[in-house]
Amino acid sequence: MPSIVSIKNLSKTYASGHQALKNVSLEIERGEILALLGPNGAGKTTLISAVCGIVRPTGGSVTVDGHDIVKGWRQARRAIGLVPQEIALEIFETPWNTIKMSRGLFGLKHDAAKIESVLRSLSLWDKAHDKNMALSGGMKRRVMIARALVHEPRILCLDEPSAGVDVELRQDMWEVVKKLRDDGVTIILTTHYIEEAEAMADRVGIINNGELVLVEDKASLMKKLGQKRLFIELDAPISALPPKLAKLGVTLADDQRNLQLVYDSEAATSPIPDLIAVLSAEGIALRDLRTEQSSLEDIFVSLVRRAA
Amino acid sequence: MNLIAVNSIYQFEMARFWRTLGESIAAPVISTCLYFVVFGSAIGNRIPEVGGVAYGAFIVPGLILLTVLQQSLSNASFGFFFPKFIGTIYELLSAPVSFLEIVAGFVGSSAMKSMIIGLVILATATIFVDLHILHPFWMLAFLFLTCVTFSVMGLILAVWAKDFQQLQIVPLLIITPLVFLGGTFYSIDMLPPFWQKVSLFNPVVYLISGFRWSFFGQGDVGLWTSVAAIFLFLAICLGILGWIFKTGWRIRN
Numbered sequence: 001m002p003s004i005v006s007i008k009n010l011s012k013t014y015a016s017g018h019q020a021l022k023n024v025s026l027e028i029e030r031g032e033i034l035a036l037l038g039p040n041g042a043g044k045t046t047l048i049s050a051v052c053g054i055v056r057p058t059g060g061s062v063t064v065d066g067h068d069i070v071k072g073w074r075q076a077r078r079a080i081g082l083v084p085q086e087i088a089l090e091i092f093e094t095p096w097n098t099i100k101m102s103r104g105l106f107g108l109k110h111d112a113a114k115i116e117s118v119l120r121s122l123s124l125w126d127k128a129h130d131k132n133m134a135l136s137g138g139m140k141r142r143v144m145i146a147r148a149l150v151h152e153p154r155i156l157c158l159d160e161p162s163a164g165v166d167v168e169l170r171q172d173m174w175e176v177v178k179k180l181r182d183d184g185v186t187i188i189l190t191t192h193y194i195e196e197a198e199a200m201a202d203r204v205g206i207i208n209n210g211e212l213v214l215v216e217d218k219a220s221l222m223k224k225l226g227q228k229r230l231f232i233e234l235d236a237p238i239s240a241l242p243p244k245l246a247k248l249g250v251t252l253a254d255d256q257r258n259l260q261l262v263y264d265s266e267a268a269t270s271p272i273p274d275l276i277a278v279l280s281a282e283g284i285a286l287r288d289l290r291t292e293q294s295s296l297e298d299i300f301v302s303l304v305r306r307a308a
Numbered sequence: 309m310n311l312i313a314v315n316s317i318y319q320f321e322m323a324r325f326w327r328t329l330g331e332s333i334a335a336p337v338i339s340t341c342l343y344f345v346v347f348g349s350a351i352g353n354r355i356p357e358v359g360g361v362a363y364g365a366f367i368v369p370g371l372i373l374l375t376v377l378q379q380s381l382s383n384a385s386f387g388f389f390f391p392k393f394i395g396t397i398y399e400l401l402s403a404p405v406s407f408l409e410i411v412a413g414f415v416g417s418s419a420m421k422s423m424i425i426g427l428v429i430l431a432t433a434t435i436f437v438d439l440h441i442l443h444p445f446w447m448l449a450f451l452f453l454t455c456v457t458f459s460v461m462g463l464i465l466a467v468w469a470k471d472f473q474q475l476q477i478v479p480l481l482i483i484t485p486l487v488f489l490g491g492t493f494y495s496i497d498m499l500p501p502f503w504q505k506v507s508l509f510n511p512v513v514y515l516i517s518g519f520r521w522s523f524f525g526q527g528d529v530g531l532w533t534s535v536a537a538i539f540l541f542l543a544i545c546l547g548i549l550g551w552i553f554k555t556g557w558r559i560r561n
Contacts, residue, residue: 052402074310074404084395086395090394093323101319102403103316105316105317105399105403105404108312
């Protein structure tokens with residue numbers, strides 16, 4: 001089946017001269033959750049905005065569900081629901097009217113039952129006729145999501161859904177998103193929280209400085225994230241690394257007093273018992289040991305740096 | 309054509325009007341009453357008839373237009389600037405709605421609000437003066453066209469304005485003088501010849517003249533000149549707005 005969103009050589013240079021996207025190509029598969037991960041200012045929002053029609057690309061093309069976003073803009077836009085990063089609501093209006101308006105903008109007839117079901121699914125039903133300004137921050141954000149869902153889009157774009165959201169709401173939102181995916185909606189979300197990508201995505205795209213550095217299955221990315229480092233400080237320096245230790249992958253630092261082992265904590269068997277056994281067989285005494293998990297950020301930074 | 313979207317924008321904008329109905333109607337009505345008291349009665353008593361029409365009645369069309377122009381401009385400009393300011397404009401830009409549909413929704417609601425206010429002022433005026441409208445159809449047509457034209461202008465203003473100060477400055481610095489100098493309270497015949505010529509460059513003169521003609525059968529310029537001027541003015545405003553949406557100037561990056 002063809003991809004639901006196909007981005008080819010997309011570029012965007014703003015009037016200020018800032019090049020926000022550089023030749024980005026990306027295929028988004030039907031029904032997947034794709035997380036676009038990148039530091040602030042990397043071009044994530046520009047990419048999403050271009051797909052949704054808010055930003056005009058300066059080069060390349062995008063098709064949404066088979067429709068070019070320029071030539072077939074109406075059909076392309078109909079397929080997408082957008083939840084922007086900032087909460088933007090008419091404060092004097094009610095969630096009900098806000099959502100009713102959104103449905104109408106997408107050319108769909110008023111459907112009270114549909115509005116009710118969207119509001120209920122986001123736990124907003126009892127606030128349906130309160131003023132938007134009386135809602136808590138979390139509820140306002142849910143109204144933003146309701147607005148994007150009420151025209152039953154096949155693709156939902158979430159721009160930084162967790163920015164400024166407390167832990168509980170974040171979990172709630174992840175649940176909502178997963179449920180949507182189960183209903184067949186394709187989700188594109190941008191985030192600079194790696195945990196978010198980890199918790200939700202099927203695939204992760206990393207954007208830095210306007211370029212798509214990599215797109216990878218979360219599973220294989222997680223494998224890279226599973227690397228751990230073991231540091232061992234010896235009681236006394238040793239002249240050379242015993243071959244048995246070298247075989248395990250251990251390295252000796254220049255001070256000849258510190259050993260280091262990089263290993264996969266997700267692997268079926270751990271090399272650590274073997275390592276301890278070799279050390280005691282060789283009569284090498286330890287002073288201290290510690291392990292370090294490469295932080296998600298470290299991996300991210302190294303990926304970005306490697307690509308640069 | 310996404311007519312449902314046009315209607316949604318229209319209804320959403322009208323909701324604001326109904327929500328603040330008291331303020332929406334009371335303010336223009338009170339200020340019109342004040343104009344009648346000051347200009348119609350206090351000063352008007354010392355001014356003889358203008359072209360055979362009592363001065364109190366003579367100023368009615370001008371007074372209606374004074375408010376209607378300001379209301380059309382501010383309804384449309386506020387209606388479109390507000391989403392731009394609070395950020396909800398993203399939805400208009402990402403929805404399957406064309407330029408003409410957005411314009412129709414905003415202009416339609418803005419013009420409807422001003423029409424309602426204009427007619428309320430007309431009703432109020434009948435309390436103060438004896439009025440007989442010679443061409444009611446033309447009166448409504450002029451009122452409608454004026455509301456539409458200035459609402460379109462309001463949209464341009466909303467796109468141009470970067471803050472609320474700029475939004476207020478155009479009605480204050482440009483429209484109010486044009487209306488006052490456009491013959492609201494006098495016939496331009498009453499001006500020295502030089503200023504009569506200058507007045508002909510003021511588009512509002514043609515609006516007021518046509519509108520006044522529909523009431524009393526006489527105006528500063530001919531009926532068809534007024535009609536042509538309004539359409540020309542409307543076409544210019546629509547042209548500018550069309551260019552704005554085409555290029556995305558100050559709306560779409």
